[in-house]
Amino acid sequence: MSAELDRIGLAFVAILAAAAIVVPALALATSPASPLHIPPYLVQLLGKYLCYAILAVALDLVWGYCGILSLGHAAFFALGGYAMGMYLMRQIGARGVYANPILPDFMVFLNWKALPVAWWGFNWFPYAMLMVVLVPGLLALAFGWFAFRSRVTGVYLSIITQAMTFALYKEFFRNDFGFGGNNGLTDFKDLIGFSLQSDATKAALFSASAIALILAYWAARAIVGSKYGKALTAVRDAESRMRFLGYRVENHKLFAFVVSAVMAGVAGALYVPQVGIINPSEFAPSNSIEAAIWVAVGGRATLVGAAIGAIAVNFAKTYFTGAFPEYWLYGLGSLFILVTLFLPRGLLGLVLRDREAKPVVETPALAIEEGADP
């Protein structure tokens, strides 16, 4: 990490920390008539962006620093979201349409008599939070262990991760899989006793998202800046050489992949109470690829750039899908093409001075050394 990148990161963290205090204050303490007032829907929207930013930081950790373009990170995000959603569903209790104190509405509707094992314990917040971390983490561990051990790399790995999220996407669509089918989980009432409808809870969730983003950035930065992080970067640039030097390449990759998946899961868990619903479409392969473009727009291997890219692209998405819904896909598609062609180092690459910016693309020189086809 260059000093300049660090300074940008520090500034970003400072802005986030300030936002974590100022946004709730403006939302709660000012009157709706005041020009400084932030309406609750905007608080939620900003909180949503921050969750996407966490996902982007997680993806940048594996893509930017480890060369793993995961097209399945939406799966980890959604799994974290489902774990949170299940907790929120259990909190509804007898306030549901069917007023069943134990079973969520969709189970009553499907005429189920007992709570499936997978749902046990989710009425207990600490357990649910454990699952938010464990489920994406274990999936990443199992998946990565198989993939990295057999040296599945590059586009092969991208395709396999995409297939993984696609399989989950289809599985969660099924009603008898037990997670609400295509309707997903919704109609949430409250989170550890606080009503999700209240402005204070919304503001608190925004602050929590900002803090989570700071922590995710800080953790990723710590990993990247450590000796281990240097090895990770080396694996990205010359995997075979690292292997010949005696490094256990697969273990390095696996660690980064699992940490990244857990971050994505936490992002999903914070996302769900703010948008009020989680359904299988969160697993859609297109979501994962969109996350990759956030990272590319902001700048790969910058962490802070990824977060900025996520916020910028999603802001543009909110604006364009509202103003010109017909043209948003043209815009997004063009963004994919233009950024990869003309901005390989992203927005941050424009800002960073050239001498400090390291080439992060697979250069032909290295590829020749590795014996790869350019």
Place this chain on the structure above:
Amino acid sequence: MGLALSPVAARADGLDDTLARFVKDKFPESEKAVAELAAEAPPQGAAILEALGDNRLLYDPSSHVVAYRTATGAILNAKTGEAIAAGDAAAFKKVRINNAIRVAIQGAVGSLTLANPDPQKRVAAAQDVFRTRNEKALPAVEAQLAKEKDPQVIEALRLARAAITAGAESASAEDRLAAIATLRARGDQDAQNLIDQIAQKATDPRVKAAAASALSAIHTRLAMWTVAQDLWYGLSASSVLLLAAIGLAITFGVMGVINMAHGEMVMLGAYATYVVQLLLPPELQNWSLAFAIPLAFLVAGVVGVAIERLIIRYLYARPLETLLATWGVSLILQQAVRSIFGANNRLVTNPSFMSGALHLGGLEITTNRMWIIVLAIVVFVALQLVLRATPFGLQMRAVTQNRRMAAAMGISTARVDMLAFALGSGVAGVAGVALSQIDNVSPNLGQGYIIDSFMVVVFGGVGNLWGTALGALTLGVANKILEPIVGAVQGQIVLLIVIILFIQKRPRGLFALKGRAVEA
């Protein structure tokens, strides 16, 4: 009465006697009359019996004329078919019937149609008897069987006779055993149901045993047909997969980049078919595919070249970013098609030679899917020929194996890349023509096939088109075999896990390129 006395033929006299029985209006007499009608099968027989069954058969007690009322209300002389004046109509009374007569009528009508001059009608009648198993129809079946010439009708009649005999407790054990053997040879769902009933009801131990053994034989046979049908579905799915994946295998093999817009090339091909259907005059609709296939190849190929020239060639050292850029292309193409053609599904009708189905034993083979298999084979062979027998194919294989070495030997790799991309995309367009025949044509068409196509390429490897073919075949058939066992979605998940485990052993697929160029 004067008419009735005229000496038309010997049979006419018989008919007079028969009709005379109806005039008595006694149940036993009427039943006898029905039996005689069935046995003698006069041309008027069917109409008379039908009228009797519907309470439309009338008689005049004074003049002894038998007549029937038609659906339109006219009254016709039963024997001559001549209309009877409205003034006389008042004298007629209905011939009464009871259930015994109704049963007799049913059998008799069946046997009368058994003698129909049209062989198709005879087959239909025999099948009718097979289903109802009316014992009263047996004499008629036997009679027709004795004089029948048409082999198809003979087969149907023998089955009908077997169905009656096998179920009849009155028949001798030997006859019933023979009948069960005939049914066992037929071995379809109907025969299975029939024998199942016999096995449950039969009292004779030999018959019971024969029925049970026939039942298990039919079970096995039906199970085998089910497997064959699944294999056929699998083959059909494989052909679609092969068509969608083979172009991807070429571009991925040559350039090492994944074209995420490949599915949209398929979609463009499908829309090209739709456009051809719109533009062609009705008399040429049956030839639409002759126009659609070249057009689809051309459209998708040209778009492919444009993508290669404008985007991919600038990203050669960065395969992961190629993936993102081509994803952007796919979004733009989808939205463009949505803007032009609308978001709704478009219907492409099959040409007449591609609609309908063939029956082969217990197999049902839909014609359109059969032609898609043929198309997949043709495309595969053509591509193999291009790769093996043309200078361009040689150059393409050389670039696939070792790009730098090929360049050093004087091959223009840029040109090969461009043409390979055109070829791969064009083939995807042809796949779109095939898909338009079995699937909805919508802007999202390509998305549904792209991940499966990737799996085929990952599984089959890029060293050889045989790998793609084998990959498509394995995945297609395995999917359809797993589907009834674990369900459609789980089947796909199982396959995905199998592929992930498989690449443990062979990280570069079934047919990997050998040599140091592979280690990337």
